Amino acid sequence: MQIPPSSARSPAPAGVATHCPYCALQCGMRVTDARPAGGGIRVTAREDVPANQGGLCQKGWTAAELLVSPERLTTPLLHGRPVDWDEALGFVAERLVAVQAEHGPDAVAVFGGGGLTNEKAYQLGKFARVALRTGQIDYNGRFCMSSAAAAANRAFGMDRGLPFPITDIARADAVLLAGGNVAETMPPFVRHLTRMRDGGGRLIVIDPRTTPTARLADLHLRVTPGTDLALALGLLHLVIARDSADLGYLAERTVGFDEVRTSVSAWWPERVERVTGVPVALMREAVRILGAAGRAMILTGRGAEQHAKGTETVTAFINLALALGLPGREGSGYGCVTGQGNGQGGREHGQKADQLPGYRRIDDPAARAHVAAVWGVDPGDLPGPGRSAFELFDALGTPAGPRALLLFGSNPVVSAPDAGRVARRLAGLDLLVVSDIVLSETAAMADVVLPSTQWAEEHGTITNLEGRVLLRRRAADPPPGVWTDLEIMRGLADRLGRGDAFPADPGEVFDELRRASRGGIADYSGITHARLAAGTGLFWPCPAEDHPGTPRPFIDRFATPDGRARLVPVEHRPPAEDVDAEFPLYLTTGRVLAHYQSGAQTRRIPALNEAEPEVFVELHPDLARRLNVAPGDRVRVRSRRGTAEGEARVSAAIRPDTVFMPFHWEGVNRLTNAALDPISRMPEFKVCAVGVERVI
Known part of the structure; x- marks a missing residue:
C-alpha cells in the first residue's frame, strides 16, 4: 500500500468529521464507513482544522486499517478463555470485593492512558475514588508531560501545553525547540515551522541526534544527553551578558529575576561547552537570533523533559523565555509540545494521582468539597493523593501495595521504565484486568481482558496540545459485542452497587465533567458537545456558554495569585546514572x-x-x-x-x-x-x- 505524504491534500470532504487516534495535534479527518455497501473504511484529511490544515502523516492516513484489524479483540477473555460480558464482569467485581475486604480499599489500583477521551479520563478518576474508594490511580501521561506541567504550574500558575494557538508559530521570528523531533512524531506540525521560516524566521533545535527536525533547523545545538539544563543556564547567562534581557517586562510581569540572575552567573560559556559539548560560538549565535527576534517562542519536548531533573530543565527554559519577555505576548511565549493524543485533557480531570477534575489539587479542601458535591458524596470519603505511575507499578503485589489493578488503554510492559521489573510486579498480582482494543503485551498477562471500542467507534471529546477541546464523533460501528470503556465502568459499577453514579452516555458524562470543572483552572463549564459540533473546538478556560474560550490565557496576567510569573533558580546536575568503564x-x-x-x-x-x-x-x-x-x-x-x-x-x-x-x-x-x-x-x-x- 502506498502511503500519501503528510503534505498531500484530500479529495472533497465526505463522511463523518472526527479526529486522528494518535498524537496531540489531533489532526482533523473525515471517516467514511462504506462497509454496509460492500466497501471499506476511508480516511480523508480536513482543511478546516488549524492543527493540520489538510495534511496527515502516514499514521493518520492508515488509521482506518486499525478499525478492521484481524487482531481486534471482540470478546472478553477470562484466563485466556472467551466468555460473555456477564461472566467476565461478575468475576472482576467478585475479586475486587474480596481483595478490598482482605487488604483494604487501596489494595485495588487503577491506571489510565493519555489516549482516553476526556469523558473516560474523568469517569475513571471518579470510578476509582467513588466506586472503589481507592487513592491508587495514575496514568501514563506521568511518563510524558508531567515535568513540563510541574514547571509551568510553578511559573505561570497554569499548565496548558501551548498557551497560544499553534498557528501563532508561523508568525514568530524565531523558534527554539529543545528535545523535540516533530518531523517524525507529528509531521503536520512542521507546516507551521515551515511557514515561520518562509516568512524569514529562524529555527533552533537542541538534540543529541541530527534528527529530521534538526536537519530543518538553521542552527542545531548537538547537546550531550542529560545536559539540556546546563545549556539552558548558559543561554540565559549569555542573554544577560549581552543585555538582551527585557528588564521592563521582568519588572512589570515577573518576580524572582534577581535570584535567577545570580544563580546563572557561574554558567559562563566555556564551562557550558565543557559540560554540554555545544560550541560557544553556536550558543552565542542562538542567543543573537533570539535577542534579535521581535517575536520568539521556546518549546520543549520529551527529550528535555524525561529526566530525573526534568522539572528543573523546563524551569530553566521558562526562565530563559521570561528573561526575553516572551510569555504573555501575542506571537511569542513558552510552550510544551504535548505528545499523547489526549495528554492535555487526560491530566486535567482526575486520573492523575494528585488531581481532581478541573485541574484541582486533591489535597485542597475547597476542591474536595466542590467535586464531592457534584459526585454526591462526603468530601471526607474521598481518598487522598496516591502513588505516581512508576511508584504505583513498583508497589504492585508487595505487602504494602495494591493486589489488583484495573488498566485502561496503556501498555506498561513496553512503555514503562525498567520494564522488566514492572512486568514482574504485574505477574505477582492477585488480579490484573486490562481493557484494550488488541491483545497488547500487557493484556497478554491479564487474568481478564475486556475488548473496548476505539477512536472512530465512539463519541467524546479530547483536548489537543493547544488546549483546544475538540469533538471526536462516532464514524463507524464497532465489532459486535465490543463495549466502550464508559459501558465497562458502568457494568462494573452496577455489580459494585454504584451503577446509578456512572452513566455510559458520553454526553451525560461530559455535562457532569463541566459541573465538576467549574471554577477550576481547567474550566470546561461553558463548553458543550453542541458548541463543539458547530465549530473547530474551544480553548479552555471557558467558564460560560456565551464565553468564546481563551486561546491566549496570559495576555493580561498570569494565573498566579498576583498575576506575575515566577522565575525560579535551578542548578544543573549529572544524569542519575552516568557512563563508566563497564557501561561507557x-x-x-x-x-x-x-x-x-x-x-x-x-x-x-x-x-x-x-x-x-x-x-x-x-x-x-x-x-x-x-x-x-x-x-x-x-x-x-x-x-x-x-x-x-x-x-x-x-x-x-x-x-x-x-x-x-x-x-x-x-x-x-x-x-x-x-x-x-x-x-x-x-x-x-x-x-x-x-x-x-x-x-x-
Whole structure:
C-alpha cells in the first residue's frame, strides 16, 4: 500500500468529521464507513482544522486499517478463555470485593492512558475514588508531560501545553525547540515551522541526534544527553551578558529575576561547552537570533523533559523565555509540545494521582468539597493523593501495595521504565484486568481482558496540545459485542452497587465533567458537545456558554495569585546514572515516523510495519568501527537493568558517545532508568549508561 505524504491534500470532504487516534495535534479527518455497501473504511484529511490544515502523516492516513484489524479483540477473555460480558464482569467485581475486604480499599489500583477521551479520563478518576474508594490511580501521561506541567504550574500558575494557538508559530521570528523531533512524531506540525521560516524566521533545535527536525533547523545545538539544563543556564547567562534581557517586562510581569540572575552567573560559556559539548560560538549565535527576534517562542519536548531533573530543565527554559519577555505576548511565549493524543485533557480531570477534575489539587479542601458535591458524596470519603505511575507499578503485589489493578488503554510492559521489573510486579498480582482494543503485551498477562471500542467507534471529546477541546464523533460501528470503556465502568459499577453514579452516555458524562470543572483552572463549564459540533473546538478556560474560550490565557496576567510569573533558580546536575568503564555509552530513546507509543496500534498496520518492521540501534561510524559492527549486524545493548537486541544502523546523525533505540518494541525499556524527578515523578527515560556489543 502506498502511503500519501503528510503534505498531500484530500479529495472533497465526505463522511463523518472526527479526529486522528494518535498524537496531540489531533489532526482533523473525515471517516467514511462504506462497509454496509460492500466497501471499506476511508480516511480523508480536513482543511478546516488549524492543527493540520489538510495534511496527515502516514499514521493518520492508515488509521482506518486499525478499525478492521484481524487482531481486534471482540470478546472478553477470562484466563485466556472467551466468555460473555456477564461472566467476565461478575468475576472482576467478585475479586475486587474480596481483595478490598482482605487488604483494604487501596489494595485495588487503577491506571489510565493519555489516549482516553476526556469523558473516560474523568469517569475513571471518579470510578476509582467513588466506586472503589481507592487513592491508587495514575496514568501514563506521568511518563510524558508531567515535568513540563510541574514547571509551568510553578511559573505561570497554569499548565496548558501551548498557551497560544499553534498557528501563532508561523508568525514568530524565531523558534527554539529543545528535545523535540516533530518531523517524525507529528509531521503536520512542521507546516507551521515551515511557514515561520518562509516568512524569514529562524529555527533552533537542541538534540543529541541530527534528527529530521534538526536537519530543518538553521542552527542545531548537538547537546550531550542529560545536559539540556546546563545549556539552558548558559543561554540565559549569555542573554544577560549581552543585555538582551527585557528588564521592563521582568519588572512589570515577573518576580524572582534577581535570584535567577545570580544563580546563572557561574554558567559562563566555556564551562557550558565543557559540560554540554555545544560550541560557544553556536550558543552565542542562538542567543543573537533570539535577542534579535521581535517575536520568539521556546518549546520543549520529551527529550528535555524525561529526566530525573526534568522539572528543573523546563524551569530553566521558562526562565530563559521570561528573561526575553516572551510569555504573555501575542506571537511569542513558552510552550510544551504535548505528545499523547489526549495528554492535555487526560491530566486535567482526575486520573492523575494528585488531581481532581478541573485541574484541582486533591489535597485542597475547597476542591474536595466542590467535586464531592457534584459526585454526591462526603468530601471526607474521598481518598487522598496516591502513588505516581512508576511508584504505583513498583508497589504492585508487595505487602504494602495494591493486589489488583484495573488498566485502561496503556501498555506498561513496553512503555514503562525498567520494564522488566514492572512486568514482574504485574505477574505477582492477585488480579490484573486490562481493557484494550488488541491483545497488547500487557493484556497478554491479564487474568481478564475486556475488548473496548476505539477512536472512530465512539463519541467524546479530547483536548489537543493547544488546549483546544475538540469533538471526536462516532464514524463507524464497532465489532459486535465490543463495549466502550464508559459501558465497562458502568457494568462494573452496577455489580459494585454504584451503577446509578456512572452513566455510559458520553454526553451525560461530559455535562457532569463541566459541573465538576467549574471554577477550576481547567474550566470546561461553558463548553458543550453542541458548541463543539458547530465549530473547530474551544480553548479552555471557558467558564460560560456565551464565553468564546481563551486561546491566549496570559495576555493580561498570569494565573498566579498576583498575576506575575515566577522565575525560579535551578542548578544543573549529572544524569542519575552516568557512563563508566563497564557501561561507557549513553542510551537515548525516542519515536520513529511509522510508529506510535508502545506500538500496540501501529505495529498491527501492515504498511507501517513494512516501513519500520523491527527495533534498531543507531550507532556513530566511529563507534561501529571500534565495536567491529557493520550496518545490519545484530547488536546487544546492556544496562544495569537488562538487555535488548536490535539491528545496527550506522549513522553520523548520532554522537560517538551515544546510541539511540526507538521504544515501540518490547525490550527497549528494560534498559531505561526509573530514577524519578523529585517534583513531577517523571522517570529518566532519555539517558542511561549502556554497553554495546555485536551478537556473534
